[in-house]
Amino acid sequence: MKAAESDLPDRAEIDAFCDTLWLEDGLAKASLTITETRNPQNLNHPMKLAAFETSVSTFDFNAYLAGLKAPLHDPQTDGINVTEPKFFAEVNAILTDTDLGAIQTYLRWQFIHSIAGTSTPQSFDDENFNFYATTLLGQEEQQPRWKRCTRRVDNELGEALGEVYISRYFPPSEKKRALDMTVAIEAAMGRDIDSLDWMSPETKIRAKEKLHTVANKIGYPDKWRDYSRLDIVRGDALGNMLRAREFESDRDLAKIGKPVDRAEWAMTPPTVNAYYNPQMNDVNFPAGYLQAPFFSAQEDDAANYGDMGSTIGHELTHGFDDEGRQFDAKGNLTDWWTTQDGKKFTERTDCMVKQFDGYLPVENVHINGKLTLGENLADLGGLWIAYLAWVDESQKVHLDMTAKQDGYTSEQRFMVAYAQQWCTQTRPEALRTQLQTDPHAPDEYRANGILADMPEFAKSFNCKKGQPMVAEKVCRVW
Numbered sequence: 001m002k003a004a005e006s007d008l009p010d011r012a013e014i015d016a017f018c019d020t021l022w023l024e025d026g027l028a029k030a031s032l033t034i035t036e037t038r039n040p041q042n043l044n045h046p047m048k049l050a051a052f053e054t055s056v057s058t059f060d061f062n063a064y065l066a067g068l069k070a071p072l073h074d075p076q077t078d079g080i081n082v083t084e085p086k087f088f089a090e091v092n093a094i095l096t097d098t099d100l101g102a103i104q105t106y107l108r109w110q111f112i113h114s115i116a117g118t119s120t121p122q123s124f125d126d127e128n129f130n131f132y133a134t135t136l137l138g139q140e141e142q143q144p145r146w147k148r149c150t151r152r153v154d155n156e157l158g159e160a161l162g163e164v165y166i167s168r169y170f171p172p173s174e175k176k177r178a179l180d181m182t183v184a185i186e187a188a189m190g191r192d193i194d195s196l197d198w199m200s201p202e203t204k205i206r207a208k209e210k211l212h213t214v215a216n217k218i219g220y221p222d223k224w225r226d227y228s229r230l231d232i233v234r235g236d237a238l239g240n241m242l243r244a245r246e247f248e249s250d251r252d253l254a255k256i257g258k259p260v261d262r263a264e265w266a267m268t269p270p271t272v273n274a275y276y277n278p279q280m281n282d283v284n285f286p287a288g289y290l291q292a293p294f295f296s297a298q299e300d301d302a303a304n305y306g307d308m309g310s311t312i313g314h315e316l317t318h319g320f321d322d323e324g325r326q327f328d329a330k331g332n333l334t335d336w337w338t339t340q341d342g343k344k345f346t347e348r349t350d351c352m353v354k355q356f357d358g359y360l361p362v363e364n365v366h367i368n369g370k371l372t373l374g375e376n377l378a379d380l381g382g383l384w385i386a387y388l389a390w391v392d393e394s395q396k397v398h399l400d401m402t403a404k405q406d407g408y409t410s411e412q413r414f415m416v417a418y419a420q421q422w423c424t425q426t427r428p429e430a431l432r433t434q435l436q437t438d439p440h441a442p443d444e445y446r447a448n449g450i451l452a453d454m455p456e457f458a459k460s461f462n463c464k465k466g467q468p469m470v471a472e473k474v475c476r477v478w
């Protein structure tokens with residue numbers, strides 16, 4: 001059937017589309033690859049404001065800073081970190097050569113794309129979903145509106161929502177259990193560092209100094225964010241979103257020149273996730289994660305250590321993965337390794353790069369071993385130290401390792417609990433996108449690839465050499 005004439009784009013629309021695509025393409029080509037951005041040295045280019053202004057001569061950076069109300073005033077003394085100088089050189093070239101109309105179209109598109117959703121007319125929302133969810137991820141159906149709106153409250157007023165959430169669903173007893181488990185896993189990591197045969201005593205002292213400095217942040221922040229300056233107006237959903245963004249930007253800019261607030265959280269309390277921040281040297285476990293099915297007071301230690309314990313170990317190990325190891329106990333980008341130990345670390349991590357490079361989750365797209373290295377190291381190290389901590393706790397209570405529950409020994413249930421957190425379904429489109437943009441390997445490989453590196457897994461299930469879950473060459477760093 002012939003499309004109705006009004007459905008066809010007109011010349012001006014085609015031009016606008018081409019301009020936007022061309023600009024986006026140019027900026028993408030001038031950017032570091034996602035794998036390159038994993039090396040913090042590639043993003044470390046501190047310079048004085050004046051030097052940056054000279055390098056981006058076509059852009060009035062002063063006017064931009066004034067518009068933002070950023071507290072930077074003296075270009076000769078105030079400094080910034082220009083994460084990607086090559087990118088800004090390209091911005092400068094594009095601004096010099098590009099027609100103003102094309103830049104205006106590009107900025108309009110950027111803005112509309114950034115707000116498309118529950119507050120924009122249906123046609124914007126649908127078009128955005130059509131490309132970013134259906135084409136790129138294979139998602140067929142939009143989520144119900146109530147879920148999307150709840151997520152917006154979490155995005156825009158996360159700690160206000162978190163305060164209510166904590167009072168209802170996270171009693172102090174849960175916080176204590178999670179903290180006890182974190183302390184036990186940290187102690188296991190300390191013993192693991194002591195036992196490493198490839199690391200010199202000199203580097204071990206530094207590694208343990210860093211481990212003992214890690215701040216354990218459990219559940220929610222000690223001090224809640226004050227939203228009293230943010231205006232929430234009933235009936236103005238888009239305005240609320242824009243004001244929330246401005247509030248957040250102002251809050252960030254106000255940090256300039258002040259001491260680092262180490263109590264700050266980068267995830268909201270209801271979030272089902274966790275993180276390690278190398279610049280703060282802290283592990284953060286939001287309350288939303290510290291609950292079933294990851295953790296439950298009804299379950300025994302085998303299940304809880306295999307699941308939540310391995311995540312606690314995962315975040316801790318991030319402090320010592322290929323990226324995290326470049327930061328010291330205080331979060332400064334400083335090399336605390338002897339040259340020899342750094343070399344030995346890389347030799348061992350190369351084993352994991354090769355292992356994950358070898359997986360082909362979807363036709364023609366392999367896992368990128370370098371891109372996923374930090375996460376794979378954290379998965380394997382995390383599972384290993386959670387296992388050590390669990391064995392230690394089990395010995396303290398004289399647990400009978402041969403006794404079965406639900407047909408499995410405790411050790412088998414520890415391994416099953418680890419694997420169960422990765423029981424998910426992913427569409428091929430989403431897999432393809434994930435493999436090229438996400439530093440996490442697909443869930444199936446986070447279970448099978450990691451357990452294949454654990455001889456303890458093979459032993460507990462009597463797997464024989466040559467079987468799929470037994471790696472020919474076992475990788476181990478931590």
Ligand SMILES: [Zn+2]
Binds near residue numbers: 375
């Ligand atoms: Zn991670």
